[in-house]
Amino acid sequence: MSHPEMDELYELYVLNALDRDDAFQIDAHLEDDCAHCQEGIRAALQTTAALSVLADPAEPTKDLRRRTLSSIKPPARSRPWLVAIAGLSAACAALVVFSLWSATRMQQMRDQVSVLRGERNELRSAIELLTRSDTRTVQFGQTEETPHGRVLISSTGGVVFVGMQLPALDRDKRFELWLIPAKGAPEPAGMFRPNTSGESVHISSVPAERSTMAVAVTIEPWAGSPAPTTKPFLVVPLG
Amino acid sequence: MPSHEKADAQLIDLLRKRDAEGLAAAYDRYGRIAYSLFLRITRDQSASEDLVQELFIRLWNRGREFDASKGTLGVWILSIARNMAIDHVRSAQARLAGRSCSIELIDKLSMSAHSADPESIIDRARSVDAGFRNLNANEKRVLELAYFEGLSQSEIAARLKEPLGTVKSWTRSALGRMRRAIQGASAQESGNS
Numbered sequence: 381m382s383h384p385e386m387d388e389l390y391e392l393y394v395l396n397a398l399d400r401d402d403a404f405q406i407d408a409h410l411e412d413d414c415a416h417c418q419e420g421i422r423a424a425l426q427t428t429a430a431l432s433v434l435a436d437p438a439e440p441t442k443d444l445r446r447r448t449l450s451s452i453k454p455p456a457r458s459r460p461w462l463v464a465i466a467g468l469s470a471a472c473a474a475l476v477v478f479s480l481w482s483a484t485r486m487q488q489m490r491d492q493v494s495v496l497r498g499e500r501n502e503l504r505s506a507i508e509l510l511t512r513s514d515t516r517t518v519q520f521g522q523t524e525e526t527p528h529g530r531v532l533i534s535s536t537g538g539v540v541f542v543g544m545q546l547p548a549l550d551r552d553k554r555f556e557l558w559l560i561p562a563k564g565a566p567e568p569a570g571m572f573r574p575n576t577s578g579e580s581v582h583i584s585s586v587p588a589e590r591s592t593m594a595v596a597v598t599i600e601p602w603a604g605s606p607a608p609t610t611k612p613f614l615v616v617p618l619g
Numbered sequence: 620m621p622s623h624e625k626a627d628a629q630l631i632d633l634l635r636k637r638d639a640e641g642l643a644a645a646y647d648r649y650g651r652i653a654y655s656l657f658l659r660i661t662r663d664q665s666a667s668e669d670l671v672q673e674l675f676i677r678l679w680n681r682g683r684e685f686d687a688s689k690g691t692l693g694v695w696i697l698s699i700a701r702n703m704a705i706d707h708v709r710s711a712q713a714r715l716a717g718r719s720c721s722i723e724l725i726d727k728l729s730m731s732a733h734s735a736d737p738e739s740i741i742d743r744a745r746s747v748d749a750g751f752r753n754l755n756a757n758e759k760r761v762l763e764l765a766y767f768e769g770l771s772q773s774e775i776a777a778r779l780k781e782p783l784g785t786v787k788s789w790t791r792s793a794l795g796r797m798r799r800a801i802q803g804a805s806a807q808e809s810g811n812s
Contacts, residue, residue, distance in 0.1 A: 391794040392772070394698070396705070397765040399773055427798045429697040431766050432652055433744040434751055435659035440650060440668060448650070448672045449643055452679045 381405045383416050390417075390424035506583050509537040520616040521545070527578075531595050531616050538585040539569055539595065546574040547613070552602050557582055558612070560594040569595070571604050594618055627692045634682030642679050649693060650675070653700045660704035660767050670707060674700050705769035743801055750800025758793035761786055 386406060392398045393406050409417040509515055512534045521528020521544075529543040541557055549555070554573050558566035572582035596612035598605075626648065633641025653674055657667035678696060685692065751759065764770045764778060776786040 388791050388795065391798065392765070392790060395765050396702075396769060397771050397775075397790065399771055423798075423802075425694050425698050426691065427794070427801050428701075428766065429694040430743050430747045430801050431762070431797065432656045432697040432701065433747050434763075435652070435655040435767070437651070438655040438658045438667075440654040440671060444654070444668050444671060445643075445646055445650065447668075448646060448675045449639065451672060451676055452639065452642060 383420075386417065387420060390420040391428055394421060394424045394428050503583075505538065505585060506532075506540045506581075509534050509540055509583075512537045516618065518616055518618055520614070527614055531618070533588045533592070533595070533618060535588055535590050535592075537587070538583065539588055541572075541580070541582040541584070541595065541597075543574065543580050543582075543597075543614075544578060546578045546580055548578070549573060549599065553599050554602055554604070555580070555582075555597050556600040556604055556608070557584060558596045558598065558608060559586065559588050559592045560596055560615075561589060562591045562593050566596065566608055568604065568606065571600070571602075592618060631682075631685040631692055634678065635685060637679075637682065641682070642675060645678060645692065645696070646675055649696045653696060656697065656700050657704050660701070660769075661708055666707060670700070670703055674703060701766070709769065746800055746803070747797070750797050753800070754793050754796060757789045758796070761789045762793040762797070765790060 381402070386409070389398060389402055389406065393403060396403075398406070406417060406421075410421070509532055514536060515532055515534040517530055517532050519528075519530045525545065527543060527545045527547070529541070531542075532540040539557065539559065546555070554571040556571050557569040559569050560566050567586065569584040569586045569588075570582060572580050574580040594615055594617045596608070596616070597614040598608045598610045598612045600609060626644075630641050630645050630648070634645065650671060654667055654671050657670045658664060661667055661670070674696065677699065685695075751762075754762065760779065761775050764775045765772075770778060772786050772790055773783060775781075775790070776783040779786065
């Protein structure tokens with residue numbers, strides 16, 4: 381079929397009104413990207429689309445418009461300033477969290493330094509006590525399996541209590557060290573708790589009078605007691 | 620530039636940007652004529668409304684493929700609408716599947732091909748009506764059977780109990796006169812603008 385013959389058929393082609401043989405010939409041209417046929421089809425589409433106005437005018441329901449438009453989902457609009465604000469907010473939040481974490485961490489480190497300083501001072505005191513000429517050392521305990529250790533005491537420098545295999549305590553309890561004089565009431569010499577292995581080194585700067593005849597350890601409430609409230613679980617005679 | 624041309628170009632631009640206002644404007648411009656076409660072909664109000672909805676969803680989904688400087692929105696909408704309506708009234712194994720001007724071809728030739736005549740179909744209604752009124756009764760009948768009922772020339776011949784050659788002559792004559800009426804009106808419009 382020649383192009384002039386086809387020129388009369390393009391509208392019928394786009395209306396699907398051509399019989400099979402004629403349609404196949406146009407199909408073949410279109411498959412070969414025939415520019416003449418493409419242009420013919422393009423013009424035919426315009427002609428046949430215009431025939432739609434021959435339909436009797438009819439009015440769709442107003443609800444159809446609403447239904448049609450509500451059935452599509454427009455993509456979210458891109459709002460760069462919102463993204464920027466969101467990013468800035470996230471950065472600020474991260475900075476606040478980091479600052480809080482840093483402050484907390486800094487405080488923890490200060491606390492650790494403070495503890496270490498305290499321990500350093502105690503060790504200095506202990507070393508000083510050990511070097512004093514009036515320091516006495518007394519061992520206590522019979523076996524390795526029971527509470528044992530030693531007491532270093534100076535009438536001018538204080539007391540160092542070193543204990544092992546000490547019993548575990550309730551959360552609200554601590555050991556309290558007492559200096560027991562020959563006469564009079566026991567004198568409190570500080571609170572301490574053993575570690576998880578039952579070990580403890582307690583250093584007290586309370587000077588031990590020469591009359592001190594023993595040291596004792598009781599279990600007391602966390603805040604301590606001015607006088608023993610329980611029977612001493614350990615008494616170490618110094619004589 | 621005719622007013623509709625700017626309007627259609629703007630609609631395509633909005634549709635390409637996935638702007639819902641573009642679809643609303645396209646509906647306002649072509650929804651009524653598409654519905655009328657669906658109703659004329661299907662004779663079913665409910666089915667026509669469903670088809671309108673499907674048509675504009677398809678337009679929304681394909682909107683990015685239009686070329687605002689070249690595309691012919693009305694041609695695409697009404698060509699697709701007719702195909703959808705004919706598909707609807709015919710069986711699933713419609714002959715459209717066997718030999719058709721496919722929807723893909725309509726997409727290809729109406730979405731991005733340059734149109735020498737971008738005039739809106741709606742604006743051509745008067746000349747289309749005038750051209751149709753000038754057809755004789757046989758030409759009108761075969762044109763309606765081909766366009767609104769999707770019958771082939773052989774089917775039209777069988778329906779009208781007329782020789783195939785006669786029907787071919789009537790349809791070609793009818794389409795030729797309509798083509799000239801539409802293109803003539805277009806040329807006149809271009810000359811005036």
